[in-house]
Amino acid sequence: MKLLNKMMHLQDRHGAVTDTMLRELSLSERVPLQHLEGLRGFYPVFRSAPAQRRQVQVCRDIACLMHGGSNFCELLKAAFAGADAIDVEEVSCVGRCDTAPAVLVGEVPVSGSVTEIAQWATGKKPLPAHEPTASPRHWPTDPYADGKSRYGALRDHVASTDDRKHDALIQTLKDADLRGLGGAAFPTGMKWELTRKADGAPKYVICNADESEPGTFKDRVLLEELPHLLIEAMALAGWTIGATQGIVYLRHEYAKEQKALQREIDNARAIGALGKNIFGSATDFDIEIFVSPGGYILGEETALLEALEDKRGEPRNKPPFPTNHGLWGKPTLMNNVETFCAIPIILARGAGWWSTQGRRGYKGLKYMCVSGDVVSPGVYCVPWGTSVSELLDLCGGMADGKNLYAFSPGGASTNILPATKRDVALDFKALQDAGSSLGTGAMVFIAEGRDLLELAMSEVKFFRNESCGKCVPCRVGSHKAVELVESAMAGRPAANLVELLADLNSTLVQTSICGLGQVALAPVMSVINNFPDDIRPKLGADAVKESR
């Protein structure tokens, strides 16, 4: 953290981390030059020479591609032609899919027509305020609707002198069947138990707030509007496993959310919910925010740990797992923002209450982030077991009266399903049975008339662009797959293309180090398999012949 924080500070201050700065840093920190080059070359926030001009970053991923079109960035560049001092570049998903096409001017997210964006970027129009909302909505997972009794569950637990209370808390999480809501669905109670029992000190509590998968922005809303739930749950985690240090690993593009979280951390310290002797007890716990230097791969938990250790954020080989061998080799409990935020209400009202919040036999509440061709994209908190079409109704239905053609239920890594599966329940198992998964809960609705192959390939390209490059299958395989499909789309299909892609996909699934490589080709494989009549002709004659 120390080194990367210093480098980010230099970048912020000077607009670059130059060779001269790294030479000085190498001497003062006693770190080899090669190590610093490895960091600067890996993380996208670092530039080796200052950008002379104002930065306009345009998201190129699925929701923004749908709303801005594949030439949105070109249109913006054309609008800026003649206005020097503006640099336009395409970037990966910035987590603002609900206001697609999303653009960052400097660090400020904006959304609007090409003309409006040009006015903001050239300073003709002042940039919109980038401050946390003054009036957070009331969300059904907040047990402190009155805003006064916050941190009640934490207060109760740290005051307890009953040693069994730690295990009781873990049992409650198990009874609630709470699972990791960052996409992996690992049972939360079990993770807390493993870390509690793990030998080693100190232990760490980490919140993974690095959501970056195209379509995913639910944690952004939770961080801005419910930061007290995150802080309370992390402190409870510290108390449960015996950790005093908490770290929130926050994605770089969430400046406003960082402000909201920092304000609440300061407030929690002021009222005794964080710091030494929490609420007068013997429990110490505090939280610091680490802002990621960028890149989707850092959301992979072991890549995140590498970044916190000032290394290139490349996933580790597992086992060992972070519960035993995490940050600095010590037991580390890592959960996603939404997972943490569900815990205070489960403790306040009980696992039984949580269980009754679902529908059709499913337990609990789930935050879905919806984007694509819908009337009202945004974050919705729905009962587990809500069907896909019910969620669509909540979002006001399909935009422009179009028909639903396909949907991607949980982010770029989840298989794209046809509209005929619209009655499936939002649940890990139900969606798995339907041939996809709930992933991060990032639902993208796709209307008839969309070029599904283009959309699926935008997701494959996202994974290709975000591959860390550590292992061969992901680094080379994702690139070659994009070349194969693009070549076919340009009318030059390879022989036996579909079979070739299937073999390549199998190798990526079976041999990649981490989840990124394992799912990199899933979007295109899913449209080939689920929409053969639409997709195979686009992949060329061989592909069609083969399918018959």
Next chain:
Amino acid sequence: MSATKLIKLTIDGHDVSVPEGTTIWDAARQAGIEIPVLCHSPRLRPVGVCRMCVVDIGQRVMAASCVRPCEDGMKVDASSPKVQRHRKVLTQLLLSDYPENSRREQTTGDDQLLALARRFGIDQIPFAEGASNGARGRDASSAVIDVDHQACILCDKCMRACNELQHNDVITRTGKGYGARIAFDLDAPMGSSTCVSCGECMAVCPTGALTNKLIVPVRANRRGSNR
């Protein structure tokens, strides 16, 4: 001497017992089963990046045997057609970007990637070839070591040799994803970096990426064609 726990497992049907903490790759080697690998050597800390040593242990995905410790009762399949098929695809992926001529093959004749290509009988590569545009470039600035980035498979061996065996701390990986490559110091040409020309990197390099510059012309040891 403290008693080390023995782990019992089978590798390709053979019963093997090894001390706790032994990797599958080492256990196989002791049992006389050779698992192919490009990024590992017993002299180096294993990193599991080339994935050539993957084995089937009956789990959801395969395991890189150079980094996976043996577990009691494990049934390891190190040679099945499924395992070999993945190794072949990985080799094809690497070959698709490999230069026409490997300096290692042309000089010492021990290019390990080309040896794998022969072992798997690879005669065609179904992926677009990336070497012809020479995008990754060459660095001839060192008086001793020739650097061909196009032949680099990012196995990480030179980095471990330079930084962990010799403690010279010159080589890193820079960039990310498909564009990642090895670099010296702050991405300087090797000849103007702090490299002391110890030669450890080219000694461990499995491909034509880091090779000895010939001061006196030596007749090439020709063992078969390049592809």
